[in-house]
Amino acid sequence: MRISGKIFIIFAIIIFFIILISTVPLPTESYVTGTKIKLPEPRLEGEMSVEEALLKRRSIRDFLNKPIPLDFLSQILWAAQGITSESGGRTAPSAGALYPLEIYIQVRKVEELKEGVYHYNLKSHSLDLIKEGDFSSQLTKAGLSQEWIKDASLNLIVTADFSRTTRKYGERGIRYVYMEAGHCGQNIYLQTTVLGLGNVVIGAFNNEDVKNVLSIPKNHEPIYIIPIGVPS
Numbered sequence: 001m002r003i004s005g006k007i008f009i010i011f012a013i014i015i016f017f018i019i020l021i022s023t024v025p026l027p028t029e030s031y032v033t034g035t036k037i038k039l040p041e042p043r044l045e046g047e048m049s050v051e052e053a054l055l056k057r058r059s060i061r062d063f064l065n066k067p068i069p070l071d072f073l074s075q076i077l078w079a080a081q082g083i084t085s086e087s088g089g090r091t092a093p094s095a096g097a098l099y100p101l102e103i104y105i106q107v108r109k110v111e112e113l114k115e116g117v118y119h120y121n122l123k124s125h126s127l128d129l130i131k132e133g134d135f136s137s138q139l140t141k142a143g144l145s146q147e148w149i150k151d152a153s154l155n156l157i158v159t160a161d162f163s164r165t166t167r168k169y170g171e172r173g174i175r176y177v178y179m180e181a182g183h184c185g186q187n188i189y190l191q192t193t194v195l196g197l198g199n200v201v202i203g204a205f206n207n208e209d210v211k212n213v214l215s216i217p218k219n220h221e222p223i224y225i226i227p228i229g230v231p232s
């Protein structure tokens with residue numbers, strides 16, 4: 001092959017990789033400011049049976065203005081999406097093990113944590129700070145003024161990158177993602193019940209406003225806002 005032919009092929013390969021890189025969605029980590037908070041290890045045994053937790057589970061909307069301990073938050077995040085097997089299996093089932101869910105929290109009152117928005121990094125069981133500040137009033141507005149969002153110690157936001165599932169399952173993947181958010185929500189209900197905390201799952205909110213308030217990536221669609229706190 002002539003030199004000019006080789007140069008052309010090398011040039012074409014470089015262009016191909018540039019196009020490829022520019023179309024790959026950025027990893028979640030690139031949206032965060034760099035502060036990482038390692039969470040305490042979750043407890044794997046408890047005093048309440050599954051039956052008792054199911055019996056006591058209720059949606060709670062009235063909260064005390066009190067902080068919750070960091071190890072309680074750690075436990076709730078683990079229950080929501082923690083890794084529970086060597087192969088990467090999680091506490092909630094996932095269609096095709098494709099795991100479309102991403103968890104964010106908006107913190108107002110959690111011991112040892114600054115007010116702010118964080119992403120749950122489940123692989124390292126840690127939090128990545130997205131931004132500092134009290135966003136509870138803005139999130140309440142995005143949540144159609146449901147006051148329990150503002151009163152909660154924290155709000156856990158279940159979001160999903162639908163493309164991870166629809167890439168394989170097409171249209172049907174959409175329903176799979178919503179089912180998975182439901183599994184995750186029930187895990188949270190049961191875990192808060194065991195911890196003596198309370199929560200409600202919220203489906204009524206403005207998607208775009210929630211994304212803007214929390215500065216979360218455009219391809220992470222919010223499915224649930226889950227206010228969590230100490231029941232009054």
Ligand SMILES: Cc1cc2nc3c(=O)[nH]c(=O)nc-3n(C[C@H](O)[C@H](O)[C@H](O)COP(=O)(O)O)c2cc1C
Pocket residue numbers: 057058059060061146200201202203204205
């Ligand atoms: C998909 C879904 C969406 C919901 N959205 C809201 C909501 O926007 N606001 C709210 O206060 N409760 C919401 N809830 C909570 C229900 O109102 C609650 O589960 C229902 O009243 C039954 O009460 P329980 O959870 O105590 O058994 C929602 C529940 C589900 C499953």
